[in-house]
Amino acid sequence: MNDILSKTEEYATDLLTKKLDSKFLYHNLRHTQRVVKSTKELLNFYNLKDEEINAITIAAWLHDIGYTVSSSDHEEHGAKLAKTFLEGLNCDANLVHTVCGLILATKMGHSPKNLCEEIIKDADCSHFGQHSYLETSELLREELTLLEIASFTRKEWRDKNIELFRTQHHYYTTYAKENWQPIKDENLQGLLKKKKKNNKLVKKEKLKVSLKNKSPERGIQTMFRVTMRNHLKLSDIADTKANILLSVNAIIISLILANLIPKLDNPSNDYLVIPAAIFVIFSVTSMIMSVLATRPNVTSGEFNKEDVENKKVNLLFFGNFHKMKLEDYEWAIQELIKDQEYVYSSLTKDLYFLGLVLDKKYKLLRWTYTIFMIGMVLSVIAFFVALKFYGPERIIELPT
Known part of the structure; x- marks a missing residue:
């Protein structure tokens, strides 16, 4: 199994380095390595079976390789690539099925059905609970612009992230709630403070313009x-x-x-x-x-x-x-x-x-x-x- 893990890491690294478009500033090898690191952090907290640990680790390495095919439906493309790769290594059918299911579980809006899916979901969004979140988020905004998927101003992107934090995302595992959620809350407060400060500046400028126009x-x-x-x-x-x-x-x-x-x-x-x-x-x-x-x-x-x-x-x-x-x-x-x-x-x-x-x-x-x-x-x-x-x-x- 260690041989499969090392070959998976080598395959993912090679694929994301050589075949991924340079416009992917966020969904690249660095992101995958961060997800793998967060996955191991979660796995160290839970006592899972070796088969589950291996499947989650492999899924963490392969969950974004679908971006080498297309930026849309990358989970489906990633699952197909993972299946072909694992079958080429003569892996057990149950392992292949589990890994593909975990990759598909990272899709936005998917509700995890078990602890394994909760772990991979939380690991994929671990950057929400890190102090480097603002820099990481800015890379994603620039990536969307370069790929012509969407274009957001800094204000629009901040508002979208606030909405994401408040209503669309939450951690599932106990470990993530206890260790990552507090930092995520700090990041949310930082976004809210910036929004409040920006609103004050906008109001101040509007007041200046109003006074300038009204008063001679x-x-x-x-x-x-x-x-x-x-x-x-x-x-x-x-x-x-x-x-x-x-x-x-x-x-x-x-x-x-x-x-x-x-x-x-x-x-x-x-x-x-x-x-x-x-x-x-x-x-x-x-x-x-x-x-x-x-x-x-x-x-x-x-x-x-x-x-x-x-x-x-x-x-x-x-x-x-x-x-x-x-x-x-x-x-x-x-x-x-x-x-x-x-x-x-x-x-x-x-x-x-x-x-x-x-x-x-x-x-x-x-x-x-x-x-x-x-x-x-x-x-x-x-x-x-x-x-x-x-x-x-x-x-x-x-x-x-």
Whole structure:
């Protein structure tokens, strides 16, 4: 009999290694070895006859070889293969019949008729009562997808396993109930916890979406934030343009003072007085307007409680509170944040007055660049006319 067991193990190992499709991630040699190990664990607990022990062990090795033929009705295919193999070894007819019956007993939904069938059934589902169940179960889910038998999401697979644990599966042997059932219960609790956690996350996301859709708060805040940022960028651009023009005119005036003005003391250079005056006047005017465009305008910086209560003061602009005491300003801010309408009103006023400042800046800048351009053109024309009609007979080259 030991010879038959060793040949059975060799036959099953060879068949499941060489002829089984690689898509079988769960129903493979590893699963068969796990079932055989669980079978021996159960057999060590029960005092069975040698014939029963041998039949159950052989059935454990051969119970899934039918998958090498087809993924459907694999128990029937496995029983046929087992019968052919055992008959080839000249095994006793009773042993062949018993082994085939045990293989067919592993079919889902079959109710075991005796202890031997209970043992093989419990051994085949021993992974339910093992700590590695989640990893093993995931392999089965992937196998079903690869074989195009069924496709489950992780959530659907978890729900299906919960239903299986609760209503479709239970252990039959006393040993399995005492030793494997507690771990199976732990696995079920783990699945339920994951489901509960997932449900909470789903509800939380749905609530976020609902609040986002129902409440315009986020959209309003985004609108104020983007508009304020754009206004500040435009203000920075205006200040940069004014500073550029201020710097250019300062350099021009410095060059004129250093190189041209000293030459005007000579009577022979009187023809350059008017062009130089035009040049300096327009440059100075451009500088003055550039300064006006960037010059800050600070208000009184004070308010009273009546202004806050009547919502007349904008507490978000520093020019309205820079002279107030900290305690008064803190009180005013607390009053502001209590009233949502007051907050939006203050933000609106802030944007409005910032817009007025930008309008003033850009109007001044437009006039400044226009005056600078006109001044450059007139100055060049004036120098040309002066040199052409009023200058000396030959043009004196000015030092650089």
